[in-house]
Amino acid sequence: MLRSLCATLSLKPTGHGRLLFMLHPRRDMHSRNKTAMELIAKGWSALKEVDRVIDYCELNDRRLLPLLRTAKENFELALEADNSNTHARYWLAKLHLKYHVPGKCLAVGAALLVEAANMGDPDAQYELGCRLRVEHDYFSSDQQAFYYLEKAVDQLHPGALYLLGAVYLTGDCVKQDLASAMWCFHRASEKNIF
Known part of the structure; x- marks a missing residue:
């Protein structure tokens, strides 16, 4: 791919800088x-x-x-x-x-x-999911809490794995699913949170 890119570009003596910038567009990042x-x-x-x-x-x-x-x-x-x-x-x-x-x-x-x-920060997703699960006077949403916990579980956050396993085990805001609960607990134990 690099050869085809270099072959298609007509390099002038001052064109090397442009080529390097094109190859590393996020250098300052x-x-x-x-x-x-x-x-x-x-x-x-x-x-x-x-x-x-x-x-x-x-x-x-x-x-x-x-x-x-x-x-x-x-x-x-x-x-x-x-x-x-x-x-x-x-x-x-x-x-x-x-x-x-x-x-x-x-x-x-x-x-x-x-x-x-x-x-997409897994720690923030877990924290937000935990805060949404707690009963507040003004706002509480189990569905949104479950959404953020699932997002954190997708990134294998150990605390979220454990909490989602407990949710599946008890059937708190979802249908009780022992297989999913065991999977979550097993993955959490691999992350050494216990």
């Missing part, structure tokens, strides 16, 4: 993704430190605020660097929904979680 992943790693590290000490202090302790700000800033910068990065979207959503971060907004967290789930 790698650097944006690498920058975003480095920022996500910094934010995730700050969140792990918060998780480590949060049990020993109050939710709005002043010592946690710098770590939470660092995590939020890094996740936001990662989204600016690569807007299609689902990990940054997921972790920023989790930050808004779970932690007492300055500028916390549950609506923004929910919107980011839905976007990350719709973009």
Whole structure:
């Protein structure tokens, strides 16, 4: 294929740059993704430190605020660097929904979680499926929860496999199916979640 491409293109002395650009059209995508992943790693590290000490202090302790700000800033910068990065979207959503971060907004967290789930992030799909299964005063949808859990199972997310196995076993919002439940539990055990 490369030979036929090179044979059909008439290369002029200045045409090599165009040929290389045509062969690597997403060359700049790698650097944006690498920058975003480095920022996500910094934010995730700050969140792990918060998780480590949060049990020993109050939710709005002043010592946690710098770590939470660092995590939020890094996740936001990662989204600016690569807007299609689902990990940054997921972790920023989790930050808004779970932690007492300055500028916390549950609506923004929910919107980011839905976007990350719709973009195909299995962790976001599992998280959204779990949140939709919980009875809320304003909103609860077993069908949508099942939809997102199935999407996460398609990507073999271990938590989603276990939860969907439990749904099939109990027949909660679907017809009881022991074979599907056993398949889900078997695949989850292969992922070592038990």
